[in-house]
Amino acid sequence: MLINKLHEPNQEPPTVPEPFDSILYDVQSLLHVALSTALETDEPKLFQEMCRVVWCKMVQNLNEFLSHASVDHLTLVLSFDGEGVPMKWPTQRERRTKKDGEQRNVSLQGKSKYRSVLFGTNIIALKIQKYLVERLKRYQFKKIEQLKVVVSGCNVPGEGEHKLFHIAEALHPDQCRHPLVVSEDQDVFVLSFMRLHRYDTLQIYRYGKYYPVTR
Numbered sequence: 001m002l003i004n005k006l007h008e009p010n011q012e013p014p015t016v017p018e019p020f021d022s023i024l025y026d027v028q029s030l031l032h033v034a035l036s037t038a039l040e041t042d043e044p045k046l047f048q049e050m051c052r053v054v055w056c057k058m059v060q061n062l063n064e065f066l067s068h069a070s071v072d073h074l075t076l077v078l079s080f081d082g083e084g085v086p087m088k089w090p091t092q093r094e095r096r097t098k099k100d101g102e103q104r105n106v107s108l109q110g111k112s113k114y115r116s117v118l119f120g121t122n123i124i125a126l127k128i129q130k131y132l133v134e135r136l137k138r139y140q141f142k143k144i145e146q147l148k149v150v151v152s153g154c155n156v157p158g159e160g161e162h163k164l165f166h167i168a169e170a171l172h173p174d175q176c177r178h179p180l181v182v183s184e185d186q187d188v189f190v191l192s193f194m195r196l197h198r199y200d201t202l203q204i205y206r207y208g209k210y211y212p213v214t215r
Contacts, residue, residue, distance in 0.1 A: 169195075
């Protein structure tokens with residue numbers, strides 16, 4: 001809500017997007033949502049459930065976006081957190097359990113154990129990444145003739161939302177002048193505002209609303 005509050009404090013964010021030529025999708029944020037809602041406890045079944053949840057949510061959103069597409073050719077960038085990302089969650093938890101300056105060991109069980117290793121090259125992200133790529137190759141999206149897909153996997157260093165913009169700026173200028181950024185992470189608002197000068201228009205999709213990022 002940061003950008004919306006700063007620039008349009010009296011207006012509700014729109015529920016339909018402005019014209020866009022590319023979609024920058026922070027898939028990493030979906031991993032955390034999928035893990036939080038997962039019901040399975042057996043590891044192989046848990047991973048399969050997460051794959052299905054991430055795919056269903058992503059393809060549901062993509063179909064919604066593409067129903068508003070005004071061009072025949074689009075670029076889709078998918079990004080996962082890679083190596084070098086600070087282990088924020090487990091590090092914070094350990095810091096908060098310090099007593100009298102002494103570091104205490106934190107036992108991670110259940111979902112907490114998996115949540116703590118969702119950064120960098122890990123079995124969960126690799127499985128979901130492979131699952132998504134295989135299905136995207138076969139899936140037929142409506143209202144679009146060509147969808148060029150670029151994936152920055154968990155084996156590529158850097159934080160997911162940062163990598164989205166790095167890839168977008170490395171593409172041919174005609175491919176990404178009006179990006180639609182998709183993320184559950186609120187940090188993407190600050191990143192978008194900082195990089196706004198590189199694009200003609202830029203908007204963010206979060207929780208069913210579209211937030212135009214304006215100067």
